[in-house]
Amino acid sequence: MAELNKEMFTIKGKNTERMESISRPSLSFWQDAWRRLRKNRAAFVGLCIIVLYALLAIFAPMLSHYGFSTMDPNAIHAGPSSAHWLGCDATGRDLWVRTWMGARTSLTIGLLSAFINMCVGAVVGGLCGYYGGKLDMIVMRIVDVLYGIPSLIITILVMIVLGKGITCLIVAMCIVGWIGTCRFVRGEVYRLKEQDFVMAAKVLGIPDIVIILRHIIPNILGMMVTNLCMAIPNAIFQEAFLSYIGLGIAPPNCSWGVLAKEGIQFLRIHPHEIVMPAFFICTTMLALNLLGDGLRDAVDPKLRGTE
DSSP states (O other), X not given: OHHHHHHHHHHHHHHHXXXXXXXXXXXXXXXXXXXXXXXXXXXHHHHXXXXXXXXXXXXXXXXXXXXXXXXXXXXXXXXXOSSSTTOBOTTOOBHHHHHHHHHHHHHHHHHHHHHHHHHHXXXXXXXXXXXXXXXXXXXXXXXXXXXXXXXXXXXXXXXXXXXXXXXXXXXHHHSSTTHHHHHHHHHHHHHHTTSHHHHHHHHTTOOHHHHIIIIIHHHHHHHHHHHHHHHHHHHHHHHHHHHHTTSSOOTTSOOHHHHHHHHGGGTTTOTHHHHHHHHHHHHHHHHHHHHHHHHHHHTOGGGTTOO
């Protein structure tokens, strides 16, 4: 009798949970994704770090009374202090201001290049996946050839031809950066166009552009946003590497790669000059990767409604 009562109590509890889940207000796709992203502590911490760094990059140089190129002969190689929070470099320039001015450059290049690559790759991959035929065969053979060449080598060669500068760096990183997104979007569109809802739209005579905008793009948008978050840290690291070897940002402009290049010369005697930019590069890449992993789980339609 006791076991029967216990079983009935369990069934009643499950029914109550089901009724509560049914009575909950319905959430849109992005509201549900945001709810699950907030539950992922690692991803939420990564998002907070990115927002904090973005705000500091915008406002820290504006609120400081030091200029990013202002030299102080009395503060050459000065360590962190109340006057200079992160110390000074070999010419007496304040590293706090230069770090966040460099963050502006690095984050801007990473975001712009990743966004352009996503847009170009989505358009090319979407057209190839939806229409197929000769267009798909020709474009994908070109993509296969470019994919076999290390992208960093192509970027370095383009930078040698175009020269230094933010614009040239973004162009060089976008020459072959769209290839990965193109292959990913092509595969997703090729899979979706065979689904019943797309076939039904074609039977009803709906134009292709409407099918693409209303049915296909919303189904891959979440994964494209996730792919964007995973591409930004790669772009930031690539910019830092190119600036480190002297092919990126030209002085007096600065980026995290330029600061690392300048600070590595004094690693043994003034380690703070390399530790600071290296710390921000590492934490930014870690935060973006954590955020990308969290977004990938948050926008996965298979997980929706399971929590």
